Amino acid sequence: MTLFRQIGIIGSGRVAQALALGLAPVSETPALLWGRSPDRARVAARRVSAVAAPTLDHLARACDMIAIAVSDDAVAAVAADLARALPPGSAILVFHVSGRSGTAILAPLQEAGAQTAAIHPAMTFTGDPQAEIGRMTDARFAVTGSSPEAERRARDIVARLGGVSVAISEDRRPLYHAALCHASNHLVTLMAGATHALRQAGADDPAALLAPLVRAALENSLDRGFSALSGPLLRGDDATVEGHLDALARWCPGLLPAYRAMALATLDELGRTEESPLRRALDSTPAVP
Ligand SMILES: NC(=O)c1ccc[n+]([C@@H]2O[C@H](COP(=O)([O-])OP(=O)(O)OC[C@H]3O[C@@H](n4cnc5c(N)ncnc54)[C@H](OP(=O)(O)O)[C@@H]3O)[C@@H](O)[C@H]2O)c1
Incomplete structure (x- = not known):
């Protein structure tokens, strides 16, 4: 059973590709993937049977769930850009996969109406998405939600990836x-x-x-x-x-x-x-x- 109409992935690196592949079954339509380098995004999307989104705005308008899988230091800027691109009244779920941060870093998105969460897979990803979706089975995922409902939805996503959620509070993430x-x-x-x-x-x-x-x-x-x-x-x-x-x-x-x-x-x-x-x-x- 699908959970979302359209999922979106921001980033074209190792975790972005594994997530696009691993989360495909929860999306009614193939995952949309956007990366700041269009060529890399196209290659990454093709590799995991996703569709490259032409712009971040396009991704923001089309999706009801978005995963931010960019370098830790880029999460805040990407979240701010995405918040500006979200349509008003969007009830979207957005999460990032960085280990060090909770949901405070996604505050602009919450202010724009999104439910936000941090979902960190305690697993190593080295660029082999096919093998790595298998490794997510039984892996622990640190989950921090900005609300009980966001946390519940985040736990659902982890379960669909075959993982086990572990609650880590915002201040203990680092x-x-x-x-x-x-x-x-x-x-x-x-x-x-x-x-x-x-x-x-x-x-x-x-x-x-x-x-x-x-x-x-x-x-x-x-x-x-x-x-x-x-x-x-x-x-x-x-x-x-x-x-x-x-x-x-x-x-x-x-x-x-x-x-x-x-x-x-x-x-x-x-x-x-x-x-x-x-x-x-x-x-x-x-x-x-
Ligand atoms: N790898 C792991 O084992 C692992 C495990 C758990 C969680 N994570 C988390 O997953 C996230 C991604 O890690 P990764 O290993 O997948 O990294 P990665 O393969 O190096 O990919 C990083 C991605 O971030 C993009 N990026 C970097 N700076 C950006 C900016 N300023 N604006 C927009 N996009 C930017 C890069 O774009 P370009 O391609 O254009 O450079 C690339 O698509 C990180 O938060 C990391 O902590 C990683």
Whole structure:
């Protein structure tokens, strides 16, 4: 069953394409897609069987639901432009998909009569919309509505995407988003650093070496939280960790700041907050070579 007469998507990037594809079943007619770069918008629309809208005004007049899927820093300006383009008395639902903001950023649209919401998929989109609509199944979506009715409608959309809604209040959205970036984006950086160090250690296929270990550690930590920790910091083998610092300083100094920060965070989580030779070694600024 469709929920909307005509859905519209603003943006032609990764999430815009996945949403156009994933939300197609809730629209009576193919999704309209508008992007600031007409050529990119046309290519994106064709890729996901949507129709490229000639202008933002056209999109605003034609749709009863619009998703804003542009860069975080562009959401406010796009919302203001869209608010100016909405026909008077429009009862449209507009949501954005940025993690860091709630609905305050959509205030001009609310003033123009729209119901507004923020719907953030806690998922990574890298430009493969066909595969990514599958990944939205069972993914969590942070939902913040400007009213109970807007929140209910936003939850309906999440359910149609196969996802599970999680309420995050307006003032906690930046904290929520920081947590997700720390877990997913920084994980990629962490793996890149470990890969550099393994190459220096002579491993010719760092990914193959890391894969079973890292997958097991990730699974264990998701199942058991911090009690999944193993390794020298848990055992109290402080000399081993000091040896790591020496080795990194010699062969992979670029990794030292991240290693020190994560080792200190691990000691804190272990409750080993007292002053110790290891803490001092981790805290000390490395000498400039
Ligand atoms: N990628 C993810 O994993 C992910 C996950 C959850 C949520 N999100 C959210 O989804 C949104 C889009 O992210 P994305 O990864 O899809 O980004 P993206 O692939 O880089 O696409 C960004 C889109 O924003 C448009 N844009 C940038 N500045 C603009 C401006 N000033 N005015 C109008 N349009 C502008 C770009 O237009 P051009 O093509 O003309 O440059 C492009 O179509 C962001 O809010 C992001 O936080 C992303």
